[in-house]
Amino acid sequence: MNGQKVLPVFYHVDPSDVRKQTGRVGDAFVVHEKQFREMPEKVQKWRAVLTEASNLSGWDSKKIRPEAKLVDEIVKDILKKLNYFSVSSDFEGLIGLDARIERIKSLLCIGLPNIQIMGIWGMGGIGKTTIAGVLFNQISRKFESKCFMANVREESEKGGGLVHLRDRLLSQILDESIRIETPYIPHYIRERLQCMKVFIVLDDVNKFRQLEYLAGGLDRFGLGSRIIVTSRDKQVLEKYGVDHIYEVEELNNIEALELFCKYAFRQNHHPQDLMVISGRVVDYARGNPLAIKVLASFFHRKSKLDWEIALQNLKQISGPEILAVLKISYDELNWEAKNLFLDIACFFKGEDINFVTLILDNHYSVHYGLSVLVDKSLVRISRNKLEMHDLLQDMGREIVSQESEKEPGKRSRLWYHEDIYHVLKKNKGTDTIEGIFLDLSKIRDINLNPQAFANMPNLRFLKFYMPKLFGISDMVCKLHLPQGLQYLSDELRYLHWHGYPLKMLPSNFTPENLIELNLLYSRIEQLWKGKKGCKSLRCFPNNIHFRSPISLNFSYCVNFKEFPQISGNVRELYLRGTPIEYVPSSIDCLAKLEYLDLGHCTILESISTSICKLKSLLKLCLDNCSKLESFPEILEKMGCLEDIDLEGTAITELPSSIEYLGGLTTLNLTGCSKLDNLPENLGNLKSLKMLCANESAISQLPSSITNLNELQVVWCSGCRGLILPPSFSGLSYLTELDLSCCNLIEIPQDIGCLSLLRSLDLRKNNFEYLPASMKHLSKLKSLDLSCCNMLQSLPELPLQLKFLQAKDCKQLQSLPEIPSCLEMVDVCKLETLYELPQSFLEFGTEFMFTNCLNLNKSACNKLTDSQLRVQQMATASLRLCYEKKFRTPHGISICLPGSETPDWFSYQSSGSLLTIQLQQHSCNRRFIGFAYCAVIGSEEVNDGAGYHFGVKCSYDFETRTSCETKSDDRICYLSAATDNMDELIELDHILLGFVPCLDVSLPNGDHQTAASFKFSLYNASTNNPIGHKVKCCGVCPLYTNPNKTQSHIYAENAVTLNEEFYNDYEYHDKASTSESGRSDNKEMEPNPKRICRE
Missing domain, CATH: 3.40.50.10140 (Toll/interleukin-1 receptor homology (TIR) domain)
Incomplete structure (x- = not known):
């Protein structure tokens, strides 16, 4: 039953x-x-x-x-029969579990007659046990017998071990005392189990043997049985052969903040004055529920001052309780995996996995070690980068710090600048140190002893770096060696020393293990003296040989004048900004070279054709080699080369032999001012995906370009007089096309065949009409037609278009109906525009009509005087957010000629300042945001040379509780003008906008509140204030319609969103409704005052 x-x-x-x-x-x-x-x-x-x-x-x-x-x-x-247990004393109020629980239920397929085993996997403290406990409570009654076996890892290590645990499990399932005390289950018990439909949770399993003992094979239990296993180790689950593995995700920001508020403030929202600080704490916890609870409990009942002080020591606050939980997984690792984890935690978090593998592979079995760390949820790989939870990184670094609490020189890894400064300044290095990573920007200048590294024979990694380089070598020379350097460890695999101050490395340094050498901005002249002596030239010594593949970086080393004579074991070679004059034929020795960077070598004049012998080369950078006039002939196939950057070079032509680059995906010819044509056989580059030729002298695209079936991006902006192929047929994968500033007279009629095109830039061309087929560009999102002075009309627009710009089109007199998806229209300085289509009053959230001087007054009034229109735009914006079509709701901004604040703005003021009094409960549930309005006089901006300007509204709320006054500044922006620096505002303009309630940080609504608004002009290019005031301004709070009419049906969705995802404030809906159905809404009494400016 x-x-x-x-x-x-x-x-x-x-x-x-x-x-x-x-x-x-x-x-x-x-x-x-x-x-x-x-x-x-x-x-x-x-x-x-x-x-x-x-x-x-x-x-x-x-x-x-x-x-x-x-x-x-x-x-x-x-x-006893209900198997009463206390996995969690109270599952009510748990946050973020519903979706996760439902997902697991769907995978379990409760009701099907098969037997299923599911693994719940994740890092410590992520909520595996909690999720399993909730599942047990919800579905265990559907089974004949059930058991929740908590803390398997810990319990199996106690007296009795796995045999005792197995007997406990059988006793609960069979509802009688079972005491077998042998590894084998008697036959009669097996028969009973095979007839029972059971639900079992095995919590915190860390070894395969535990599953063998407790769950056995799939034939141990009856049909319909379900077993859930929680573990930090994915390998254990995979080895056992579970049917599904569910990875527990971290809480998102909203869930994390709600959980934090629950434990820190014992409510669902945070005090306004602690909003930013709460966010910082939540960011640190990175969605780990255990960390959030521990931190929140620490901050409970603390003052704001205590919070601010504690924020500086978050790592100490998280302390023992969290680290003890996280360290369990670390303790289970073998020696190699532990060291790999510590290297990542101290040095390589966020680095490319291929780079880390190269650096560490000789020391550990990195591929296997990484798989172990990933399976134990200690590391994750995202976009080929090694990622690690901040708490796990803190744990790893704490483990290293505990190697020697008082003397950092006795620790294996150093990353904290003060510790490193202490070790180097006082010569406290020891043979324990394996790695040093120092951010040079955080220390004072220091003179190092010649024997600074003599006591560090096991040093594997040495990195002295500046996080931001500005091209000035003196800025990174903080470590000085006035008496030279006598020793570096032969164990070094990674030597990265920005601004190395000497002309050579120590003569006794043997770089047999070196994988990467980076001496960016250094004063190096030669690496070291060879056994036979080196030339006194400022170059590499002859015949340098590296045993392992290495990356060499000597960018901006201004003393290197000759290309180095080095072995074929170099993987990457960076010589950017060096005074090298030519690339010799001996380059063909670099058979393993994958990346060659010669960018900004402004003296480089030629490259040997031997470069075609570099069969492993993936990327060649020659950008801004301003004296390079020719590209070498490709004498044989180079199938691996994917990327060539020739930006800013003086090349006059590309050889037809370029067709041998069959794997080329990116070709950058930007700024090649002497290159006037492309080879006709360009179409043979079948793998080409991106062609960049902006501001080049190219006058014609070869007709064979339509053979490039993989081409996705074409940028030809500024190619004056460019001739296009007669058809775009064949470019079916093209997504971006930039033909701006090309003086085009016509566009191919079949442009509509570009079915995947998303962005089309046709600015500053000379065509009069556009092909009607443009309406078939079904994926087009952005269209820019600005400054097309001959353009007379626009065709029907694509249905998915979101952004339309047609600024300063001098002969364009009308606009077509806009599609419902359109969000932004910018037609500034469309002086011939008189009327607007009806769709402009129905769709869109941002309209720029700056200097549309002939736009009739009726059209302007329709846009500005309709409160209903703005409210519809506002609720539609919130609806899209609610439907998760974008993360935060869009604001609304309209700019057009005018000099009066619309009547419907309930609060108006002359000048730029406005204060309104909010009665109790003004912040009610129907509030969806503020509408703003500012009138700008032409004289206010014209003395600023017509920069791209806007209006900034800073506002704050004052909440009085007893005698306490709280104030918190916030800012919204209204966009206004064009990008043309020489353009003046010729008439007064109205700027009207809406800021959603989700962007308005309201104070608690239980106290009398005043809101103050200050409008000011600012330069949108620099974000700096202009210094002039607006002529007049207005504010109007917007609410959902209490009548729930069809036109406002989405307003309720907005409120639902506000409650569910942005639960920062308590809303109190006490607005009464009269018999006529109209809202009484006495919270904000209108104070209409018509403000006009002649």
């Missing part, structure tokens, strides 16, 4: 009388048979049920006395 159990209690009745329906039971049935003589089948059913119940094991009140004892035994037995 759906997992239900019947437990009969024979209370003052003989069980045999129930079974045979005799005695008092029989007498009762005689009465029932007379009463239900017309329904004899019902009475017969009662007889059968009682007979069946009497055959079940139950309690006889005559045999168990007194009655109190009977009740006690019944309660104990029921609790």
Whole structure:
């Protein structure tokens, strides 16, 4: 019966009388048979049920006395059968679990007759046990028997071990005391288990043997059984062969903040003055529920000052409780995996996995070690980068710090600048140190002893770096070696020293293990003196040989004048900004070279054709080699070369042999001012995906370009007089096309065939019309037609278009109907525009009509005077956010000629300042945001040379509680003008906008509140204030329609979003509604005052 159990209690009745329906039971049935003589089948059913119940094991009140004892035994037995346990004392109010629980339920497929085992996997503290406990509570009653075995890892290490745990499991499932105490389960117990449909949770499993003992094979339990295993180790789950592995995700920002508020403030929102600080704490915890709870509990009942002080020591606050949980996974690693974890935690978090593998592979089996760390949720790989939770990084660094609490020189890894400064300044290095990573920007200048590294023979990594380089070598020379350097460890695999101050490395340094050498901005002249002596030239010594593949970086080393003579084991070679004059034929020795960077070598004049022998070369950078006039002939196929950057070079032509670059995906010819044509066989580069030729002298695209079926991006901006191929057919994968500033007279009629095109830039061209086929560009999102002075009309626009710009099109007199998806229209300085289509009043959230001087007053009034229009735009924006089409709701911004604040703005003021009084409960549930308005006079901006300007509105709320006044500044922006620096504002303009409630940080609504607004002009290019005031301004709070009309049906979605995802404030909806259905809304009394400017 759906997992239900019947437990009969024979209370003052003989069980045999129930079974045979005799005695008092029989007498009762005689009465029932007379009463239900017309329904004899019902009475017969009662007889059968009682007979069946009497055959079940139950309690006889005559045999168990007194009655109190009977009740006690019944309660104990029921609790035992329900398997009462305390995985969590209270599952109510848990945050972020619903979606995760439902996902796991869907994978479990409850009801199907098969047997399934599911793994729940994730890092410590992420919520695996909690999720398993909630699942157990929700679905265990659907099974004949169940058991939640908590803390398997910990319990298996106690006395009795796995055998004792297995006996406990069987006892709970079979509902009797089982004590086998041998590794093998007797046959009769196996038979019983195979007949039972069970639900078992094995929590915190860390070894395969535990699963073997406790769960056995799939044939151990009956059909329909479900087993859930929680573990930090993915390998254990995979080895056992679970059907599904569910990885527990971290809480998102909203869930994390809600959980934090629950434990820190004992409510669902945070005080306004602690909003930013709360966010910082939540960011640190990175969605780990355990960390959030520990941190929140620490901050509970603390003052704001205590919070600010504690924020500086978050790592100490998180302390023992969190680290103890996280360290369990670390303790289970072998020696190599532990060291790999510590290297990543101290040095390589966020680095490319291929780079880390190269650097570490000789020391550890990195590929295997990384798989172990990933499976134990200690590391994850995202976009080929090594990622690690901040708490795990802190744990790793704490483990290293505990190697020697007082003396950093006795630790294996150093990353903290003060520790490194101490070790180097006082010469405290020891043979324990394996790695040093120092951010030079965080220390003072220091003179190092020649023997600074002499006591560090095991040093594997040495990195002195500046996080931001500005091209000035003196800025990174903070480590000085006035007496030279006598020693570097031969164990070094990674030497990265920005601004190395000497002309050579120590002569006794043997770089046999070196993988990467980076001496960016150094004063190096030669690496070291070879056995036979080196030339006194400022170059590499001859015949340098590296045993392992290495990356060399000597960018901006201004003393290197000749290309180095080095072995074929170099993987990457960076010589950017060096005074090298030519690339010799000996470059063909670099058979393993994958990356060659010669960018900004402004003296480089030629490259040997031997470069075609570099069969492993993937990328060649020659950008801004301003004296390079020719590209070498490609004498044989180079299938690996993917990327060539020739930006800013002086090349005059590309050789036809370029077709041998069959793997080329990116070709950058930007700024090649002497390159006037492309080879006709360009179409043979079948792998080409990106062609960049902006500001080049190219006059014609070869017709063969349509053969490039993989081409996705074409940028030809500024190619004056460019001739296009007659057809775009064949470019089916093109997504971006930039033909701006090309003086084009016409566009191919079949442009509509570019079915994947998303961005089309046609600015500053000379065509009069656009092909009608443009409406078929079904993926087009952005279209820019600005400054097309000959353009007279626009065709029907694509339905998915979101951004349309047609600024300063001098002959364009009308606009087409806009599609419903359109969000932004910028037609500044469209002086011939007179009327607007009806769709402009229905769609879009941002309109720029700056200097549209002839736009009729009726059209302007329709845009500015309709409160309903703005409210519809606002609620539609919030609806899109609610439907998760974008993460945060869009604001609304409109700019057009005008000099009056619209009547519907309930609060108006002359000048730039406005203060409104908010009555109690003004922040109610129907509030969706503020509408703003500012009037700008032409004289206010014209003396600023017509820069791209806007209006900034800073606002704050004052909440009075007793005598306390709180103020918090916030800012919104209204866009206004064009990008043309020489353009002036010729008339007064109205800037009107809407800022969603989700962007307005309201204070608690239970206290009388004042809101103050200050409008000011700012330069949108620099974000700096202009210094002029606006002529007049207005503010209007917007609410959802209480009548719930169809036009405002989405407003309720906005409120739902506000409650569910942005639960920062308590909203109190106490607005009354009159009999006519109109909102009384006395919270904000309108104070209309028409503000006009002549």
